[in-house]
Amino acid sequence: MKKFVSLLIVLFLSSQYLAAEEVSIKFYLKFGFVKGGEAEMTISDTVFNDRPAIHYHVMGKTTGLANKLYGVYDIYETYVDAESRLPVKTIRNVKEGSYRRYTETLFYHDVDSINSTRSGWRAVPNDLLDLISVFFYFVHKNPFENLQPGDAVVYPTINADKISDVSIKYLRDEKIKTDVGEVECHVLTPTVRKGKVLEKSDGVRFYLAKDEKIPVFIEFDMRVGSLKAVIKHYKIGGVEQTLR
Structure with missing residues (x-):
């Protein structure tokens, strides 16, 4: 369950960069009718190695009874x-x-390599992505x-220092x-590994x-029922936005 909540935190990141102002999107997580956690993403302009860059920051945590059972507080950047x-x-x-677990990874796309604090230098596929940037x-x-x-x-993608292909399919409007x-x-729908929690490998749907190209709803088909991530607020520069 812990690893599944971590997967949830990163999988909802299917939006694109919207503006120079900081963007904030917050979700609450529901197991059936019960709220079990929160996740928030911020997107902002920055500079990395003297080049313009975009910074994605994601925080996810369990709340209430789920927090007592699982105690999840994860940050992905x-x-x-x-x-x-x-x-x-x-990060x-x-x-x-x-x-x-704390891991930092630097990407060197010019030589198809990464340097991870967990596994060191290694060769990787061309244009490697991670579970945040892939969407x-x-x-x-x-x-x-x-x-x-x-x-x-299909894109080569790294997660938790392991590399695999992630397929993203467009279903409908x-x-x-x-x-x-x-x-x-x-x-x-992304194709993720079927396991003890998900009912099937394509059992996750992003709306x-x-x-605006931002995620507003995510649904998971689990073996024990349905898990949903529902948008709570969407702000640009601290100002609440309305979607149409």
């Missing part, structure tokens, strides 16, 4: 080059019960007007009601606002 949208640095700071990269590189339902793209408005959405 990714810096991507503003032009290529490829990651240049990632994974995981606290789940008694488990602790931003997909949205940035694939205009939806060029996609047909069923179209999918759909209108849904949220706390920040009734929203026309693109529906995407991405068509105009």
